[in-house]
Amino acid sequence: MGRTKKVGPAARFGARFGATLRKRFADIERAAKAKYRCPICESKRVVRKAVGIWECRKCGYTFAGGAYTPWTRLGEAARRVARSISRRASA
Numbered sequence: 001m002g003r004t005k006k007v008g009p010a011a012r013f014g015a016r017f018g019a020t021l022r023k024r025f026a027d028i029e030r031a032a033k034a035k036y037r038c039p040i041c042e043s044k045r046v047v048r049k050a051v052g053i054w055e056c057r058k059c060g061y062t063f064a065g066g067a068y069t070p071w072t073r074l075g076e077a078a079r080r081v082a083r084s085i086s087r088r089a090s091a
């Protein structure tokens with residue numbers, strides 16, 4: 001294959017869909033296929049199992065996260081809200 005420096009994993013689409021879209025797709029897919037650190041066992045073995053479902057290949061810990069990354073800014077905000085609500089409920 002020729003030069004795929006810019007589009008990386010989106011190179012498989014050839015000339016289709018336009019360069020901008022392919023570049024955007026490449027960024028997202030790179031993030032989705034990367035390995036992340038497990039919040040339980042700390043090993044870098046968390047992989048995307050399905051959209052929004054992440055699993056640690058070492059300890060088996062499975063959790064809900066973002067569609068393309070295990071943690072999102074919106075998810076963090078939601079966690080904060082959930083924590084403050086549960087604190088209020090128990091007080």
Ligand SMILES: [Zn+2]
Pocket residue numbers: 038039040041042043056057058059060061
């Ligand atoms: Zn783990």
